[in-house]
């Protein structure tokens with residue numbers, strides 16, 4: 001029988017409420033893996049949320065992180081900054097330099113505001129002409145993203161595959177989960193592709209490197225899981 005009470009949280013540690021289809025939750029999974037932190041993982045079925053979940057997050061969203069004093073932290077970007085701050089001695093996920101910190105945040109904001117919303121519109125759109133326009137708009141935004149990566153690469157003191165060169169940061173771990181869903185889900189339902197051309201070369205170079213990172217691989221699901229999980233946002237398939 002479904003319980004009206006949340007499962008017992010970690011006795012003395014972190015509890016993460018998550019769903020592996022969710023790109024926002026994967027941000028947190030990667031950050032915790034990078035920091036090598038132990039935590040209790042509680043799966044939330046987003047299609048059939050437990051009655052107790054509003055006690056954890058009144059908005060009903062994952063991820064949510066419960067910390068030792070029973071405080072619940074929500075919003076993936078706030079959670080990953082918390083992890084970066086709290087476990088800075090275990091993983092340098094956020095640079096110390098204020099300008100680099102601003103650039104990390106800007107890159108994430110760029111993706112979240114200029115690419116992600118159009119990706120969702122593309123899944124919702126059933127009109128082929130509208131789909132075509134939206135695909136072009138996503139590609140345009142991805143070019144902008146590619147250019148931000150290229151510019152930062154020139155500025156980096158050390159050569160390396162990530163946004164900040166050798167240092168794997170919140171910028172990488174916040175955005176790669178979104179790209180994974182874009183490629184798998186929009187690829188499957190809408191035939192969307194990121195062309196393998198010079199305009200996107202930095203993006204591919206960066207994403208290919210992040211995909212190999214154990215924290216990313218270990219928190220990723222097969223494409224079919226994402227395709228199935230996002231089916232409910234695609235009107236023709238949401239029957």
Ligand SMILES: N[C@@H](CCC(=O)N[C@@H](CS)C(=O)NCC(=O)O)C(=O)O
Nearest residue numbers: 022023024046060061062063075076
């Ligand atoms: N701004 C939130 C967004 C989180 C979010 O949208 N989570 C989705 C799953 S990917 C969710 O829980 N949706 C609730 C629902 O499907 O009812 C964050 O960054 O944590």
